[in-house]
Amino acid sequence: MKHTISVLLQNKPGVLSRVTGLFSGRGFNIESLSVAQTIEKDISCLTLVTRGDNAIIEQITKQLHKLIDVIKVTDISDTDYVEREMALIRIKAEAATRAEVLRIADIFRARVVDVSQKSYSIEVTGSHGKIAAVTELLKPIGIQEIVRTGSIAMTRASKKY
Amino acid sequence: MKMTGTQAFMKCLEEENVQTIFGFPGGSVIDLYDTILQQDKIHHVLVRHEQAAVHAADAFARVTGGVGVALVTSGPGATNTVTGIATAYLDSIPIVVFTGQVPTALIGNDAFQEVDIVGITRPCTKHNYLVKDVKDLVPTIREAFHVARSGRPGPVLVDLPKDVMNSMINFPDKKPVEMRTYKPTYEPHPGQIEKACKTIMKAKRPVLYIGGGVILGNAHKELTEFARKLDIPVTMTLMGLGGYPGTDPLSLGMLGMHGTYFANMAVAKSDVLIAVGARFDDRVTGKIDEFAPGAKIIHIDIDPTSISKNVDVDIPIVAGCKQAMAQMNKWVDACDYDIDAKKAEFIPWLDQIKEWKNKHPLGYVDETDIIKPQFVIQKLHEMTQGDAIITTEVGQHQMWAAQFYHFNNPRTLITSGGLGTMGYGFPAAIGAQMAAPGRTVIDVAGDGSMQMNIQEFATVMQEKLPIKIALLNNGYLGMVRQWQELFYDKRYSATPMEVVPDFVKLAEAYGAVGLRATKPSEVEPVIKEALATDTCVLMDFVIAREEGVFPMVPAGKATTDMLLV
Ligand SMILES: Cc1ncc(C[n+]2csc(CCOP(=O)(O)OP(=O)(O)O)c2C)c(N)n1
Ligand SMILES: [Mg+2]
Numbered sequence: 001m002k003h004t005i006s007v008l009l010q011n012k013p014g015v016l017s018r019v020t021g022l023f024s025g026r027g028f029n030i031e032s033l034s035v036a037q038t039i040e041k042d043i044s045c046l047t048l049v050t051r052g053d054n055a056i057i058e059q060i061t062k063q064l065h066k067l068i069d070v071i072k073v074t075d076i077s078d079t080d081y082v083e084r085e086m087a088l089i090r091i092k093a094e095a096a097t098r099a100e101v102l103r104i105a106d107i108f109r110a111r112v113v114d115v116s117q118k119s120y121s122i123e124v125t126g127s128h129g130k131i132a133a134v135t136e137l138l139k140p141i142g143i144q145e146i147v148r149t150g151s152i153a154m155t156r157a158s159k160k161y
Numbered sequence: 162m163k164m165t166g167t168q169a170f171m172k173c174l175e176e177e178n179v180q181t182i183f184g185f186p187g188g189s190v191i192d193l194y195d196t197i198l199q200q201d202k203i204h205h206v207l208v209r210h211e212q213a214a215v216h217a218a219d220a221f222a223r224v225t226g227g228v229g230v231a232l233v234t235s236g237p238g239a240t241n242t243v244t245g246i247a248t249a250y251l252d253s254i255p256i257v258v259f260t261g262q263v264p265t266a267l268i269g270n271d272a273f274q275e276v277d278i279v280g281i282t283r284p285c286t287k288h289n290y291l292v293k294d295v296k297d298l299v300p301t302i303r304e305a306f307h308v309a310r311s312g313r314p315g316p317v318l319v320d321l322p323k324d325v326m327n328s329m330i331n332f333p334d335k336k337p338v339e340m341r342t343y344k345p346t347y348e349p350h351p352g353q354i355e356k357a358c359k360t361i362m363k364a365k366r367p368v369l370y371i372g373g374g375v376i377l378g379n380a381h382k383e384l385t386e387f388a389r390k391l392d393i394p395v396t397m398t399l400m401g402l403g404g405y406p407g408t409d410p411l412s413l414g415m416l417g418m419h420g421t422y423f424a425n426m427a428v429a430k431s432d433v434l435i436a437v438g439a440r441f442d443d444r445v446t447g448k449i450d451e452f453a454p455g456a457k458i459i460h461i462d463i464d465p466t467s468i469s470k471n472v473d474v475d476i477p478i479v480a481g482c483k484q485a486m487a488q489m490n491k492w493v494d495a496c497d498y499d500i501d502a503k504k505a506e507f508i509p510w511l512d513q514i515k516e517w518k519n520k521h522p523l524g525y526v527d528e529t530d531i532i533k534p535q536f537v538i539q540k541l542h543e544m545t546q547g548d549a550i551i552t553t554e555v556g557q558h559q560m561w562a563a564q565f566y567h568f569n570n571p572r573t574l575i576t577s578g579g580l581g582t583m584g585y586g587f588p589a590a591i592g593a594q595m596a597a598p599g600r601t602v603i604d605v606a607g608d609g610s611m612q613m614n615i616q617e618f619a620t621v622m623q624e625k626l627p628i629k630i631a632l633l634n635n636g637y638l639g640m641v642r643q644w645q646e647l648f649y650d651k652r653y654s655a656t657p658m659e660v661v662p663d664f665v666k667l668a669e670a671y672g673a674v675g676l677r678a679t680k681p682s683e684v685e686p687v688i689k690e691a692l693a694t695d696t697c698v699l700m701d702f703v704i705a706r707e708e709g710v711f712p713m714v715p716a717g718k719a720t721t722d723m724l725l726v
Contacts, residue, residue, distance in 0.1 A: 010342060013291070018283060025284050055469065062466040068288040068308060071342045 002031070003057050004083060004153045007046040007064055008071040011037060015069045019046060022067065028052065028060050032085075032150030043071065047152045076153045083153040086125045088113070089135065092142030093120045101141060108134045119144060166295050166326035167196040170259075173302040174203055176335060179230050181206060181221060181595050183214040187234020188274065189261025189323050206595060206624060209616040211238050213588035215245020216614070218256045219316075220552060220575050220592030222249075226379065228310050229256040229592065235263055236274030239320075240281065244582060246316045247285040251579025252400060253377055255314035257305050264324040265293055279320050287315030295328035307338040312345030313464040314377055345463060349480035349488050357435070357459045357476045358492045362503060364433035364457075366510045367393045370416065370445075373400030373578065374438015374462060374482045376571045381405065383486035384437060390493055392504045394514055396424040398439050399563055400578040407567030408547070413514070414523065414567075417445035418714045419560045422521035425712070425720040427514050428453050436460045438482040441471040442579070443716075451719035461485045521712070523564055524726055532681050534558060534633045534704045538565035541603060541631060544688050549601040550575060550593045554586040554610030557639040560710040562605040584613025587630070591617060594626045601692065603629045608661055609638045618671035621697045629691050630699040632664055635706045643709050647724070668699035677701040 009015050016035060023030050028050060035046040050060060057075065064073045076083075089110075093101045098120070105112060105122045108130065114121035124134050128151060135146065164172070170193060174182070183206045186194045197205050208214040211233045218229030233242055239260040249256050263272040279291045288308050290301050301319060309317040361367055375384050381404050388395050388411055395405040396413040405412055413424035428434060434456040439445070446452040449471060460467075460474040461482055468477040478485050493500065525535040538561050541549070551566055552575040553559040559576055568574050575593055577585040590604040611632055621628055642656040665675030674694055678687040684702065691698040712723040 014279060014283070017280070021284050055473075059466065059470060066464070066466050068340075068343050 001053070001057075002049060002051050003075055003077045004047060004049050004081070004151060005061065005064070006074045006076050006153060007048070008038070009044050009046060009067075010069040010071065011042045011044045012069055015044070016046070018067050018069060019048075019064065022063055023050075026059070026063065028056065034150035034152050047076075047150065049151050074155070076155055079155040081153050081155045083127055083151050084125055085128055085131050085149055085151050086123065087131050087135070087146060087148040088121060088123055089138060089143055090114075090119050090121045090145040091138050092118065092144055094118060097141050101138070104134065104137050110134065162332050163329055164332055165192075165196070166298050166321075166328050166330065167193045169299055169330055169332050170302065170321070170326065171196055171200055171203065172332060173299055174230065176303070177228065177306050179203060179228070182230040182232055183208055183217040183221070183592065184232035185209075185211050185214055185234070185238060187236075187238045187261060189235035189238075189263060190232065190321075192323065192326055193232065193261070193321075205232075206591065206620065208588065208591070208620050210614065211241035212245045212584070213591070213614050213617050213620065215242045215256065215258060216248065216582075216585050216588035217592035217595070218258070219245065219249045219254045220589035221596045222255050223575050224550060224572050224593045224596035226572065227255075228306055229254070230259070231256065232259045233261070234274070235261040235278070236276050239276055239278035243282060243285065246282055246318065248577050248580045248582045248585060249316040250285045250287070252373060252577065253314050254316065255309040256316045257309050258316060258318045260318060260320050262291070262320045262322040265322045266324070268322065278318065282318050285316070286318050289318040289320070291320040292322065292325050295325050295330045298325060298330065299333050303335075303338050304340065307340070308343065312343075346479050347463070347481040347484050349461070349478050349485040351488070353476060353478045354485065354488045354492055357478060358489055358496065360433055360457055360459060360476060361391070361393075361435065362496070362498050365506065366431045367391075367433040367435065367507070368413075368427050368431040369393050369395040369405075369435045369437060370398075370428060370439055371395060371401040371404045371437045372398040372439025375401055375404035376438075378438060378463065378482035379571075380438065380482035380486050381571045383483055383490060387486050387490050387493070390490065391500065392507050392511065393435070394427055394511065396420070396428060398442070398445055398578070399576060401439060402563060402574045403568035403571045406569040408569055412567075415563055417442075417720065418447070418716070419564065419710050419712065420714075420720070421523050421564075422712050422723060422725065423514055423517035425714070425723060426517045429719075429721045430513075431456045434458050436462075437486065438462060440467045443471075446471065447714045447718055447720040447722075451721070521725055525708075526726065528681070528705065530680065532678060532684060532702055532704045534561045534635075534702070534708055535565050536681060537631060537633060537684055537702050537704070538562055538605070540684050540688055541605075542566045544685070544692060545601050545603070549573070549603050550597060551603050551605055552576065552586040552589040552593055553605045554607050554613075555581045555583045555640075556607040556610055557635070557643060557708070557710050558605050558607045558633040560640075561633070564710075583607075583610040586610065587614045587617050590628045590630075591620055591624070591626060594628050595624070601629065603631055606630050606632045607639060608632060608634045608636060608658055608664070611664070612662070615667070618668065618673060618697070622672050626697060627695050628697050630697075632699060632701050633704050634661075634664065634701055635704050635708065636661060637706060640710070642707070646707065646709070647713075648715065664699055664701045668697070673697040673699060675699050675701065677703065679703045
């Protein structure tokens with residue numbers, strides 16, 4: 001099963017390689033990875049998406065926690081959460097298809113971030129599934145380049161009063 | 162007080178009560194070595210290869226229960242430590258390895274003797290550090306010792322650039338190390354202790370399966386008390402030997418691939434298996450699905466990642482082995498169960514085990530004209546009253562030592578269990594003898610392994626260490642040969658040692674004593690002479706060449722599928 005794991009860690013040199021080394025060394029896979037500073041400048045937040053049965057996910061979270069620089073590990077998939085990815089996509093857009101590209105962009109609430117005579121570049125944000133859907137629709141028109149971020153995710157705030 | 166980085170380094174070692182360090186100099190640590198010369202509180206042992214420095218520091222830690230320290234130069238000095246570090250990592254041994262590094266301005270430039278040793282050792286250290294600023298030096302060293310010795314212990318590496326060590330600092334006051342991200346759990350959860358004890362009280366066929374954690378966690382007393390309180394038989398992993406007295410009637414000896422018949426049978430038929438500081442290694446479990454199939458499993462370990470890693474555990478207890486066993490003793494003492502009645506219930510189980518013991522005791526076929534290696538170990542045991550510190554290399558001789566030197570005390574078998582590092586035992590003997598100057602230290606060696614760190618004779622002689630080497634010389638890489646014999650139709654590929662040195666002469670070349678025994682009748686006199694000699698002695702026992710280690714569970718087979726003598 002797919003799991004999204006959020007890891008708070010000390011922002012120190014080599015810490016990312018401790019995390020990725022753990023995954024490669026123990027044969028766990030990483031589907032996506034995204035990392036940036038939090039509001040505390042010496043702490044980073046890393047979101048990673050991985051797959052495995054419960055025993056594997058349990059090992060992954062325990063092993064992550066065992067790393068000395070790791071502060072907190074949360075399997076976000078156990079919670080109610082929001083997850084986002086972003087993609088920048090450059091699409092061939094000539095006279096015949098320019099309108100179509102814009103229409104698709106519009107449907108997915110993507111924004112045009114760059115224009116040339118032969119292409120549009122759009123920015124699209126959403127779930128993994130949404131990004132997959134946009135790229136699927138744009139493919140026949142001609143994707144020239146695509147750059148995607150990994151997932152980032154956050155547990156929803158409690159709605160109880 | 163203002164001082165250089167190198168002086169602060171020495172002061173940190175003093176703070177940690179380090180009296181002995183093992184090392185080898187070079188350009189990047191030349192200033193450190195200059196500082197070593199100007200003091201006399203810390204004794205530096207000059208090894209002849211950096212791998213040996215780490216093994217010696219590792220054995221020093223295993224014998225004393227403290228932290229071992231090694232110091233080497235950058236580049237090749239640092240890479241030479243990797244096998245030693247990995248050896249300590251797999252056996253959870255607390256050591257701190259200090260490596261020199263090129264000046265910070267040159268890092269990343271492929272400078273002379275520069276390697277990214279922090280990168281190289283990341284997967285085989287508990288943690289490691291590169292000190293980039295002299296103001297971090299002292300806190301980093303303090304943290305390194307703290308991390309190495311606490312929780313599940315392990316090796317820590319600290320990389321020290323030359324310029325950092327030559328900078329000036331004010332030595333900061335000592336305060337307890339506080340780490341936001343690292344706080345090991347020692348005390349068990351009372352609810353889990355109760356669950357575990359109640360499960361044991363309902364058991365009919367319980368077995369204690371203990372590992373290195375019992376020794377590292379100094380839990381042997383509490384564990385022994387618990388086993389005897391309830392008459393629960395105890396089996397030990399290689400790393401757990403000595404954690405419970407090996408000559409005690411409740412001892413089943415070692416389990417696993419070369420474990421005893423009765424230990425493997427007892428585990429297989431148990432209904433409650435109490436794992437204490439052990440990690441269900443494949444050499445112990447054999448085919449994992451058939452390991453203790455009918456047992457509820459209680460697992461006590463300080464490292465949460467060890468629990469439910471290889472087998473599903475019914476009752477996990479994350480705690481120090483000592484603390485957990487102490488709480489279990491307390492629980493049993495205070496409980497309402499009739500302990501004598503409980504012990505009576507275990508009698509049929511103990512009788513069954515006795516029957517297994519009688520049916521297939523640990524043994525070998527004795528011969529009159531050729532030395533059997535098991536006989537040598539038995540003689541060593543007898544003639545040292547089981548009181549020596551035994552280090553081993555890796556191979557058949559290691560298993561014979563584990564099987565036939567019935568270790569009664571913790572920290573007396575010093576062996577590379579997890580990594581299985583040939584060449585470990587001899588430098589380990591150096592560390593052991595430095596740690597316990599008055600004790601008899603014997604390296605049980607094989608002819609193959611002995612040649613992997615043979616250069617350490619020079620260190621032994623320089624330090625005047627009375628180490629004894631019992632070389633079980635079969636002219637083969639015997640353990641591999643045994644696999645080839647059993648599973649590869651005797652195709653002895655690359656296992657005969659076609660050229661071997663004359664080990665007696667080799668010992669003599671270094672100024673040590675060499676003795677040889679070729680007949681069983683010579684074994685006792687040779688050991689006697691060696692033990693009476695106060696310098697290093699190598700005993701070359703020419704043994705039955707194709708003797709095998711039995712019982713044996715072929716790799717991947719169930720532990721009840723044993724090949725017997
Ligand atoms: C550094 C290293 N290389 C290779 C091995 C694989 N290996 C395990 S036991 C063994 C044979 C050891 O031979 P020897 O020291 O003569 O001991 P014996 O088995 O003959 O008692 C070998 C090659 C190892 N454990 N360590
Ligand atoms: Mg041999």
